[in-house]
Amino acid sequence: MADYDDISRNLPEKPQGRRSPTIADIAKLAGVSPSTVSRSLAGNPRIGKETRKRIADVARDLGYTVNRHARSLRMQKSGILLVLIPDIANLNYSDLLMQIDRIAHERGYDIRIGHIGVDTGRVDRQAEDLFTGGIDGILLTSDYCPSNIARHVAAGEALPVVRTLSPTGTDEGIAGVQIDEEAAAFDAVSHLLRCGHRRIAHLAGSPGLLVSRLRMDGWRRALENAGEPISDEIIGEGFAVEDGRRAARALIAGNDYPDAVFCANDLSAYGLMSELQADGVRIPEDIAVAGFDDLSFSSLFSPPLTTIRLPRRDMAEASIRYLVDLIDGKDAPSSGYIPHQLVIRKSTGSSQ
Amino acid sequence: MADYDDISRNLPEKPQGRRSPTIADIAKLAGVSPSTVSRSLAGNPRIGKETRKRIADVARDLGYTVNRHARSLRMQKSGILLVLIPDIANLNYSDLLMQIDRIAHERGYDIRIGHIGVDTGRVDRQAEDLFTGGIDGILLTSDYCPSNIARHVAAGEALPVVRTLSPTGTDEGIAGVQIDEEAAAFDAVSHLLRCGHRRIAHLAGSPGLLVSRLRMDGWRRALENAGEPISDEIIGEGFAVEDGRRAARALIAGNDYPDAVFCANDLSAYGLMSELQADGVRIPEDIAVAGFDDLSFSSLFSPPLTTIRLPRRDMAEASIRYLVDLIDGKDAPSSGYIPHQLVIRKSTGSSQ
DNA sequence: TTGTACGCGTTATCAA
């Protein structure tokens, strides 16, 4: 003989959080079939005027929202783009990300962020996760490309992959939306030369990255182009603020200052300037500094930092369009370089 | 008689992008049923040793990844947290976001970002989108709460919502993880007083926000507490860099400077300091400045900015834990305020 | 230890 416990166990579980309404719920209340609800909500014109209104009313009353998972499963398309970002709290990336998010939304896509840390050890494992089904395309923003994605691309499979912000080598087989890094560096150093600086050192980027090599190449070519003899003074390396600080300390310790420093990015320039100034070195009088990226704080520094403006808005626009075209099967034209811009501020002194 | 065109039309379409492999594919190749594959991949121990290995091998060879949409649909759980952020390119938010992303991953969740711009017109429409089914919880990071979410919360429905970074009023019915904004402002202003400044003005936050009111209250209370007579000098309002600039220009035009300014956040302090310095005003000698937030650039400014450090890491940790506990049905304890910290740098001068 | 059957919510195809 069953006791009450057993009986109560058979009662339907009171749903913890009431299940959100589905098209079936709407259908029942509106007195139509689920397919009609689906069509109506999708904007299909072949629906009775009155039926449509009834459905819309019920849907609103119920607070219906479409279940994206069910839709994605059925449509074999999610409307989600995976964006791989090394560091969200780095203004260079967060600023790009903001643009990407906006433009992707305009194109009807959502963004999923893949935050790949600095240490690549953990990265591949996490990326493996991120790469799991249900995304329509991938946007890379750094040199790093997770091994499974690289394999995927190499295998010529279908998931579209585009890289922007960070330059792409010609041999990788990945579509790249980028500026001419080497030419931009050349422009920055040329400006330093125009300002009358002769001995121009370089604070290099992180070793092993294509972007570091290209910016260094531009620096070297500008010096060669000016017939400058001392052309190999590299005072440090790394893209972080602390790397700039370290370089400054070395300079101070050696007590031998170049006329100017071309930094591989703005962050390292911040560290360099901040540490030099703390030691009483004046910028640009004692030493001029130029950066690369044009982060939003570069105009706030005292002195404001001369730098190369990365056209993040244009890069976001072009790369998303490229990616979406790839997804839609349109062959996008590889459109050469995005134009960059030299932003002249006070950290480099005045020309002539 | 059919021509060749017709015949070729009947050939199976060469799949554009080869469909990604499913457990059914693995099952076929491994000679088992799909359910066995599912169990094996899920780590179910009741699987033959040899079977398990065969399945794992085939899965790896095929490059199998689980389809998250199918899984979410089946499980009625997506492992996705919606994070509503006003401005990704604002260091205060991007820094928090980085922490959130990391901690959420540790807890097995992914982040979907809802980038709600500054203009609330567009916002609700977009939020309506974002709010669509398939998320397990919502994290608010600003004062703003989209109307449909607010309705949802008011209706006492089940989708968990937590707010952090921005303070939550007691009447909203939303769980809040926050610092004691008023006490923190009090601390900052008290430090200015300790440094010997008497006439301390306030650059207020954006009007209408709870956070602005609390920080202003703290400023006022500190002055009252010190028996300071002039206690109502508000030199501007707004959280943006440009708002600080505007306040500086007004100060310069009026040629009447307070001893110190307590800014409602670091960004406006940047604008204020930068514009004042450009006009030759010395900080802290002519005028001292304190901020609020401790963005990563505040230590780089010359002079480095005294400010309140928002414990973003702790807030991210606590709010995600809170949210996940809510999702898992555990009643999380509302744990009072997260401790804040006054960071003393050179922009406020030296005490005594 | 493994296989069968079913349902999650949606949309597309076909028939009415």
Add this chain to the structure above:
DNA sequence: TTGATAACGCGTACAA
């Protein structure tokens, strides 16, 4: 203009 049916890929009772 509408309804019935099937399928997207997965996980899980239940049966074997």
